[in-house]
Amino acid sequence: MNRGIALKQPQQIPHSLDELMQRAHQLTGYTLGELATNLGWPVPKDLRSAKGWTGQLIEACLGASAGSKPEQDFPELGVELKTIPITPEGKPLETTYVCIAPLTGLNGVTWETSNVRNKLQRVLWITVDGRREQPLAERLVGVPILWTPTPEQEATLKADWEEITEAIVLGRVEQITGRHGIALQLRPKAANSRVETQGVGPDGQPIRTLPRGYYLKTSFTQALLHEAIGVRVE
DNA sequence: GTTTGATCATTG
DNA sequence: CAATGATCAAAC
Numbered sequence: 001m002n003r004g005i006a007l008k009q010p011q012q013i014p015h016s017l018d019e020l021m022q023r024a025h026q027l028t029g030y031t032l033g034e035l036a037t038n039l040g041w042p043v044p045k046d047l048r049s050a051k052g053w054t055g056q057l058i059e060a061c062l063g064a065s066a067g068s069k070p071e072q073d074f075p076e077l078g079v080e081l082k083t084i085p086i087t088p089e090g091k092p093l094e095t096t097y098v099c100i101a102p103l104t105g106l107n108g109v110t111w112e113t114s115n116v117r118n119k120l121q122r123v124l125w126i127t128v129d130g131r132r133e134q135p136l137a138e139r140l141v142g143v144p145i146l147w148t149p150t151p152e153q154e155a156t157l158k159a160d161w162e163e164i165t166e167a168i169v170l171g172r173v174e175q176i177t178g179r180h181g182i183a184l185q186l187r188p189k190a191a192n193s194r195v196e197t198q199g200v201g202p203d204g205q206p207i208r209t210l211p212r213g214y215y216l217k218t219s220f221t222q223a224l225l226h227e228a229i230g231v232r233v234e
Numbered sequence: 235g236t237t238t239g240a241t242c243a244t245t246g
Numbered sequence: 247c248a249a250t251g252a253t254c255a256a257a258c
Contacts, residue, residue: 052255
């Protein structure tokens with residue numbers, strides 16, 4: 001796979017959705033090794049100690065504002081960027097992290113004003129071959145998919161979010177497991193299981209508890225990818 | 235410690 | 247063998 005010079009050096013922030021999508025399409029068919037080399041990045045042996053590497057590489061290729069804090073990757077375009085590891089058949093290999101879950105200060109927050117909805121309003125999915133048996137440098141970038149939840153999908157997300165949020169507000173955060181929710185789930189999001197943050201206990205009292213994050217289940221991601229257009233790595 | 239980027243790896 | 251709970255690294 002060598003189609004000459006195409007994407008060199010970190011990109012500037014795209015000024016329009018068209019420009020962003022054009023760049024995204026230009027990545028299709030390149031290997032992660034080629035993209036990394038073009039940027040002068042080393043390729044790690046595997047992702048065990050570099051779990052966010054692919055996402056950061058794609059960010060740099062598309063000109064996302066790196067390391068930014070709470071909002072979307074392209075605030076001016078209203079677009080959140082997500083790389084999604086899949087098999088050549090289009091099956092997601094991992095759940096998708098959405099954002100941290102607020103455990104306090106939830107009074108007055110609704111689905112409409114939630115971080116989850118804000119992040120998922122418009123997502124640019126970059127499919128990447130994520131098979132572990134495939135050497136990292138040889139993994140192919142696939143087609144980009146710009147997605148906005150259908151009314152049905154949003155209703156599912158909203159229902160999951162409301163169920164989880166209500167449990168958090170009522171002090172049942174430690175009883176919520178990854179099994180809750182159809183599309184959205186709540187799971188640990190921390191350096192390790194000893195990390196603690198502030199939460200609310202059963203009697204409304206402050207407690208120390210494991211930080212959690214919202215994740216999209218693979219079944220939901222797979223459905224949305226296939227609805228958008230039959231996904232393939234190449 | 236928190237939030238970004240996620241994948242790892244044990245368990246059912 | 248998928249899914250849940252655990253974990254890794256960087257920026258701040």
